[in-house]
Amino acid sequence: MPDDIDELQRKVEEAAAKIETPQDLQRFKEEFLSRKRGIIPGLFKKIPTLPPQERSSFGKRINELRELAESLFKKAEERLKGNLWRERLRKAIPDPTLPGYFKPLGSVHPISEVSHTIEEIFLRMGYDIEDGPEVEMEYFNFDALNIPPHHPARQEQDTFFVGGGYLLRTHTSPVQIRAMRKRKPPIRIIVPGRVYRRDEADPTHTPMFYQIEGLVVDRGISFAHLKATLETFLKALFGEETGVRFRPSYFPFTEPSAEVDISCPVCGGKDPNCSVCGGAGWIEILGAGMVHPEVLRAGGIDPEEYSGFAFGLGVDRISMLKRGLTDIRNHYWNRMDFLEQMK
Numbered sequence: 001m002p003d004d005i006d007e008l009q010r011k012v013e014e015a016a017a018k019i020e021t022p023q024d025l026q027r028f029k030e031e032f033l034s035r036k037r038g039i040i041p042g043l044f045k046k047i048p049t050l051p052p053q054e055r056s057s058f059g060k061r062i063n064e065l066r067e068l069a070e071s072l073f074k075k076a077e078e079r080l081k082g083n084l085w086r087e088r089l090r091k092a093i094p095d096p097t098l099p100g101y102f103k104p105l106g107s108v109h110p111i112s113e114v115s116h117t118i119e120e121i122f123l124r125m126g127y128d129i130e131d132g133p134e135v136e137m138e139y140f141n142f143d144a145l146n147i148p149p150h151h152p153a154r155q156e157q158d159t160f161f162v163g164g165g166y167l168l169r170t171h172t173s174p175v176q177i178r179a180m181r182k183r184k185p186p187i188r189i190i191v192p193g194r195v196y197r198r199d200e201a202d203p204t205h206t207p208m209f210y211q212i213e214g215l216v217v218d219r220g221i222s223f224a225h226l227k228a229t230l231e232t233f234l235k236a237l238f239g240e241e242t243g244v245r246f247r248p249s250y251f252p253f254t255e256p257s258a259e260v261d262i263s264c265p266v267c268g269g270k271d272p273n274c275s276v277c278g279g280a281g282w283i284e285i286l287g288a289g290m291v292h293p294e295v296l297r298a299g300g301i302d303p304e305e306y307s308g309f310a311f312g313l314g315v316d317r318i319s320m321l322k323r324g325l326t327d328i329r330n331h332y333w334n335r336m337d338f339l340e341q342m343k
């Protein structure tokens with residue numbers, strides 16, 4: 001019998017050394033220590049069948065064996081726990097030799113960037129920034145701006161009519177009226193915002209684009225103020241060397257009206273084949289004029305006492321010019337490769 005026990009002890013020791021997983025551990029327990037089926041507890045049941053003089057030494061021997069098996073079990077259990085911890089630590093400790101993770105940084109959209117640049121120039125000249133609704137009353141978009149009912153801009157195919165006397169504004173000019181009704185002269189504001197026209201998208205048109213409106217109303221405001229203001233602004237935006245030219249034009253809400261050109265920022269008028277100015281040397285950049293007396297009246301301002309000037313420019317167009325873009329739709333495709341280059 002003692003030989004059998006020695007043999008069993010070796011088996012226990014070998015089995016304990018081979019424990020690698022929680023399943024191995026469980027199997028070891030069941031094989032050797034389980035009360036019901038375990039080999040060692042089974043040996044205790046043999047004691048009453050032995051001759052009385054052998055019982056005590058046999059009992060002692062298997063007690064030792066059981067203690068050994070239990071302590072081997074505990075050690076294996078500790079070892080497995082330790083492995084688990086080491087595994088967790090290995091996963092948790094950062095490896096400083098690995099390359100880092102980079103979160104791509106966003107940047108201001110090119111349209112916003114140009115808009116902010118323009119806003120800053122006017123803020124330095126003492127202007128306030130005004131805002132108005134994109135879903136606008138027909139009355140503010142047209143009638144109050146002296147645009148008569150038969151005007152072609154009022155036709156349904158030229159804008160998006162929402163119904164109930166509302167439309168998506170076709171320009172930022174309606175905010176002139178809103179601002180005049182809200183503020184008292186002197187008024188010096190610019191109004192950046194989205195406008196809508198029912199245009200097919202092509203390299204020079206999108207059905208939504210950005211404008212910045214300007215309005216100044218005070219006593220004694222003349223065309224000279226308009227000219228000096230726009231010259232100062234355009235030189236600040238495109239560079240001191242930029243030429244500025246006023247051409248007579250027509251808008252229902254200004255009188256007299258002008259279209260304003262700048263000398264071509266790409267060729268300066270020197271390249272007859274210039275892709276930007278087509279050799280003309282000048283590029284139309286905005287519309288402007290003295291606020292029409294009817295418009296002042298619609299804004300609740302007495303045209304006998306006050307006068308003013310207004311202008312409107314297209315932000316997208318200026319962005320194209322400043323960045324040398326040939327397709328306005330680049331602004332709205334949300335392509336990362338384009339936006340990254342515009343940073």
Ligand code: PHE
Pocket residue numbers: 170171172173213251254287288289310311312313
């Ligand atoms: N609202 C005009 C347009 O959208 C621009 C403009 C504004 C012209 C103010 C004169 C004065 O074309």
